[in-house]
Amino acid sequence: xxxxxxxQRMDAWRAACLQNPQGILCCARGGQRSHIVQRWLHEAGIxxxxxxxxxxxxxxxxxxxxxxxxxxxxxxxxxxxGSGKTLLVQQQPNGVDLEGLARHRGSAFGRTLQPQLSQAxxxxxxxxxxxxxxxxxxxxxxxxxxxxxxxxxxHLPECLxxxxxxxxxxxxxxPFEIRS
Numbered sequence: 001x002x003x004x005x006x007x008q009r010m011d012a013w014r015a016a017c018l019q020n021p022q023g024i025l026c027c028a029r030g031g032q033r034s035h036i037v038q039r040w041l042h043e044a045g046i047x048x049x050x051x052x053x054x055x056x057x058x059x060x061x062x063x064x065x066x067x068x069x070x071x072x073x074x075x076x077x078x079x080x081x082g083s084g085k086t087l088l089v090q091q092q093p094n095g096v097d098l099e100g101l102a103r104h105r106g107s108a109f110g111r112t113l114q115p116q117l118s119q120a121x122x123x124x125x126x127x128x129x130x131x132x133x134x135x136x137x138x139x140x141x142x143x144x145x146x147x148x149x150x151x152x153x154x155h156l157p158e159c160l161x162x163x164x165x166x167x168x169x170x171x172x173x174x175p176f177e178i179r180s
Contacts, residue, residue, distance in 0.1 A: 006040075010040065010041075010044060013037060013040075013041060014041070014044065014046060017041065017046050017048050022132060023048070023049075024048075024049045024050070024051050024128070024132070025037060025038050025048060025049065025050040025051070026050065026051045026052075026058075027052075028056070029056070034050060035050055035052075038050040049132075049135070051131075058124065059120065059124065061127075062123060062124045062126075062127035062128070063123070063127070063157075065127045065130065065131055066123065066126060066127045066130065066157050066159060066160060067157075067159045069127075069130045069131070069134055069142075070157070070159045070160045070162075070163045071163070072139060072140065072141055072142055073140065073141040073142070073167070074141060074142045074143075074144055074163055074164055074166075074167035074168075075141055075142070075143050075144075075167060075168050075169075075170060076144055076145070076146040076164060076167045076168070076169045076170070077089055077143065077144070077145050077146060077169075077170055077172060078145075078146035078169045078170070078171045078172070079171050079172035079173060079174070080172075080173075080174070080176075082174075083172040083173070083174040084172060084174070085145050085146075085172055086099060086100070086145060088172065089143055089144065089145050092143040093133075093136070093137050094133060094137055094139050094140075094141060094142055094143050095133075095142075095143040095144070096126070096129055096130060096133060096142060096143070096144055097145070098126070098144055098145060098147050098151055098156070099145065099147070099151055101122065101125050101126050101129060102116060102117070102122055102151035102152055102154045103115065103116050103117060103152070104116060104151050104152035104154070116152050116153050116154060117154065119153075119154055119155065122154040123157055126157070126160075130142075144164065144167075146164070146169055147164070149161055
């Protein structure tokens with residue numbers, strides 16, 4: 001690919017990278033096109049992650065990644081509604097916002113404006129977030145909000161839920177008057 005067509009595609013890819021800075025390039029069918037695109041973007045000064053994973057194999061990859069990454073120690077953040085647990089998790093470099101991924105705000109506040117994802121999409125998104133977070137850090141543990149098995153209509157993968165039942169819990173205690 002060369003000339004005007006390449007430039008048009010590079011412009012579109014550059015815009016997509018800027019619009020989705022946490023995104024990841026991967027192949028749809030297992031060829032090397034996504035890797036070539038990543039190299040071109042790098043040559044243009046855009047550093048964008050690339051995974052050697054085939055989209056059609058992503059579901060099995062996501063399940064396996066969640067199983068493996070769930071084996072790391074977990075610290076749960078617990079406490080009353082409005083005590084800032086979600087914000088605390090989001091501020092941790094090794095935090096994963098389970099409610100955010102599930103598009104749900106917990107038992108007290110419920111759904112967000114976006115509809116909840118299908119179970120498979122939720123699990124895929126969870127795996128992607130865990131992989132991205134793990135790749136950014138030399139992680140030794142996960143920080144998660146203490147959640148029940150269900151987050152709205154989505155349920156946590158059993159491998160993660162089982163590890164959460166064995167995790168240490170840090171409780172945020174705020175007086176009722178200052179909780180938001």
